[in-house]
Amino acid sequence: MPKKISVVATTALMATLAAASLAACSSSSDDPDPAAGGTTSAAPGSVTLVTHDSFALSDGILDDFTAQTGITVKVVQQGDAGALVNQLVLTKDAPLGDATFGIDNTFASRAIDEGVVVPYTSAAPAAADAAQHSVGDGLTAVDYGDVCINVDHAWFTKKKLAEPTSLDDLTDPRYKDLLVVPNAVTSSPGFAFLLATIGAKGDDGWQAYWEALKKNGLKVADGWSDAYFTDFSGGGADGPRPIVLSYASSPPSTVPKGGGDATTGALLDTCFRQTEYAGVLAGAKNPAGAEKLIDFLLSDEVQADIPGSMYMYPVSKAVAIPADWEKFAPLATTPFDVDPAAIAANRATWLADWSQTVIG
């Protein structure tokens, strides 16, 4: 027993010492030099990338960046795209890092308006491709994808029912109780689908459309994974609903193990295009490194890796798309579109109206 006590006592002592040293440090902090600006961990030769939880690149790719430039990359991630943007806004006086990746077109205006990013024009070969997705000076498009209604082919074949093809089909009583979508307030694909309907039905028509969806037995799940893996019949869990809001890139993952055709497909007339951007953070300690990193994100190496690791299409037209994507994950030719500035201006109103209409 005494042994145990001494362990407790020792631990307490150590913690006390730690606290004491912290306190000592604090008292020694005579006014920090504002001219020194940020300081922090950004040692020369390192760059901090602030991104969301879905950011991923294959093993070793960031090491290649270090090998090429001598700059090491520290990745800091938290939350989803929305949380990311809002955290960047909150911390813009003392930024969390040098570069950011993962701001999408639904949040782009907020980031630019709040001055989170500083203008940068990449000189990478793919920059011209990226420029086609431009939303403003501070953000460089890196990848994009379509959020579309997906259907379970197998289910419709079995039921001998024609598959829906358009947004309007979804309100058809033949498809009653078959659709599940993620919540527009809590899920970014959910919001993207709301934008698709706003793009399709106009600022004053979308509420009526959702009323009709609701009348036709719409189910709202919390997030994408919830809708896809629990409610959707084609997501591997044999859920009850054969129509789900997902991505254009989802069908390839339903190709059976032995090969063959995907058992699900995306309805390309129901899509909204999501584009993800990178940018140099205002107040970055290593803006030059951040710029290099953005160039690197547009390099063929990263661009080619994006479909496999982030399930998005690369902006670069120079890299090859995986074969099963070519076959089962084509992009929409004319996705619905909403102006980013309008999104920024109306996001709260739209979501409040949507909640009112759909959730009640």
Add this chain to the structure above:
Amino acid sequence: MSAPTLTRPAPAAAPSGAPVRGRRGGLAWFWVVAVALPLVFLGLFFAWPVVAMISRGFVVDGSLDLSGFADVFSRPRTWRIVGLTILQATVATTIAVLLGVPGAYVLYRRRWRGRAFVRALVTVPFVLPTVVVGVAFRSLLVSGGPLGFLHLDGTLVAIIAALVFFDYAVVVRGVGGMWERLDPRAEQAARALGASPWRAFRTVTLPALTPAIASSASLVFLFCATAFGTVLVLGGLQFGTIETEIWVQTTQFLDLRAAAVLSVVQLVIVGAALSLAGRARSRRERALALSSSASSVRPLTLRRAPGTPPRDGHGLALAAAGVTALVVVLLCLPLVNLVVRSLHVGDGWGLDHYAALGSTSGGMTVSVWTATLTSLRTALVATVLALVVGGLVALVVSRRPRAVAGRRAVAGLDALFMLPLGVSAVTVGFGFLLSMHEPFGLPIDLRTSGVLVPIAQAVVAVPLVVRTVLPVLRAIDPRLKQAAATLGASPGRVLRSVDLALATRSIGLAVGFAFAASLGEFGATSFLARPDDPTLPVLIFRLIGRPGPDSYGMALAASVVLAVLTAGIVAACERLRAPGSGGDW
């Protein structure tokens, strides 16, 4: 006694009459540190971030603006979510207590084969990431699922069931830890006075357990009132609580004003609940006669033990066992569902998802095993922090100062350290971003350094440690300490050789609880900016959100790993509880 031949020893051993100030000074220092260290910890890593975040919502252009209150309170939605928050938390807490008390009896007061396993098993839900539980739960309840016929999907009932699922273990462990060592003689005395087994339980045992029940109930209430993922996944926003609303306002709308108002409302509700529980506790909390569990724990048999008369409480024990068995089966349903689904590969079955856990393919930055190590390391640091801070708090709060002001201060300290459980993880997480950039001018950006992860987990684990250790410390008969003092033990030695020695017996429980909570912590962790070495729950969350072919199966497999890991650690800590021999606790 033998012949009184002993001679009086030299009186040199008798101390002089003059007090020795130096040693008392040392003890005074200890108490200063014991109060100051936790306060500094809480102030730095909880109060400061929260105040920083909330004040962002109330300070507009440098001046205080409280118009947010009028605005937010004029929305009918606000009142609905406040009502829903209280309703969900109250109902779930009540059910958790009603089910948890029999569970505590069966799992801690009775002995039977497999008890250790079941004890660990019921703790598993407590640490599973909400998103995993959401999936496991919803796929049971969704129409066409095994329990689809109940039509519970998307209902309030489903949310409450999930909240109970999460927090059942809190009641069982909290109450069981006390019950195990409750002297059975008081109940026996009541029986001898003509009380039926039920009446004896109701009038003697239950009042004695009240502090532990109130303690656990307040924990459960806080967990429920701040439940976030569960509510969203199972009910969606129509059953939104203050917590989900803060999340929406902060992460989606960046409406810091509304979020700040809601944070204050949350604090008020949590504060009210805490003071209510504190009152229930202090009315009952006093020196309880504790005995060794060896003497009070009896075997559980299905048939009445030979020689016991009928109506001697066997029915009551069986009823408790029945309820507990049912609860355990219900707890197992989502867990089994999880395991089954993790073995589902394509159209068949296999261990493929488990085999893939070591890989970093498909754009995963680290393998599940790496994340597991990260989780273990982080949880270890968090547990040590929580034990030191929580242990000190429990020690301070267990004092009974004579002065009324002193007693109030102690009670206030107790409630203060419960607050982290009742304050939104979003507020804390975002608050860290505002406060931890070069704190005190230190030239480090704590926000992205990664040290905040174990600290944030420790802040949440501290209340669990306090709630586990405190009832034991408070139940120590003050005369035991007086006896030690009259034997010449200095207050410091009394503290060590009585308070700490007895509290150490509950430390296994506290360690298990704190470790489990840290291991499964997701809320605060997920809102921290953190370097790219995700903990297991964070990795699971990432996996489940990826559209890739096998990532969903891997997420489920990783969840099973997390569950098994937790159960194993909790079981190991249970063993730690009974060190040495001699029929002690």
Add this chain to the structure above:
Amino acid sequence: MIGLGLHDVVVRYPGLDAPAVDRVSVDVAPGEVLALLGPSGCGKSSLLRAVAGLEPLASGSVTWDGVSVADVPVHRRGFGLVFQDGQLFTHRDVLGNVAYGLRGSGQARVSELLELVGLAGYERRAVATLSGGERQRVALARALAPSPRLLLLDEPLSALDRSLRERLAVDLRAVLVATGTTAVLVTHDQDEAFAVADRVAVIAAGVLLQVASPPDLWRRPASREVARFLGYEAFVPASSAAAAPLRDLVPPGSGSVLALAEGAFVVDPVAPVAKGTVVGITSRRGRSEVRVDVPGIGPVTALGPVGARWAAGDVVGLGVDGDAVAALD
């Protein structure tokens, strides 16, 4: 003053108007055993706890060898304390309990003390396995181990059964004498106080009524209150006719009232000095105790022979026993 000194000690509890201990002064000489005797709730335990330093003094002082101990914390007073229920440390074995107050291991001292209290070889026993009597013996050994300059005993035998209590009282006295321990014993049991103590202090409602050696106390209670508590059950003016057979038993002029303890009258059919009517009969240790109504005195308890058989209403002859009669002022 040498030894323990209490001077006008007052103990108050918050929220109560009346003090629990009201201006008590008494001294205990080195090696002396003082009993604090009184009914439950009379403040004797509060006084003991105040001496130990466990209750704050509202006023007055506690001294040792003439020096106030007001500034000395409990653990440095060198005052041992034995509780009614022992308060053994359940997380330590017998050795761990007895050795608790010793510096160093003190194995030999523990064995010595265990032998002294009749528990030789009990070192490794868990306290949970001990009987009530054994527990109190361990508690006593534990309190004696650090050789306290004063031992405080708070109803140490009250939780035990009667025969054990009586035996332990004798043992306790023997141990205290053998070790030369100065002690203060709190008890509500007059027999226990008389068996263990050199002097007895009678306390009621927080006030010290009388301090005296057991025989002095018995022979000359200071008041009816003291006398009643000691077991005197009837009081009769010395000048009354009914007191005539009793008057000669006390020194002449020693008091105006005679107090009669149980057994002041003895059933004596041979040479009765008084008569009484039988009200009822009980038995104590084989002898009969006869409740008799004596004219002019009232109901008293008279001792009778073994196996006495009377019915209520019988008139019996009574003799007197001088040791059960005291004179009061």
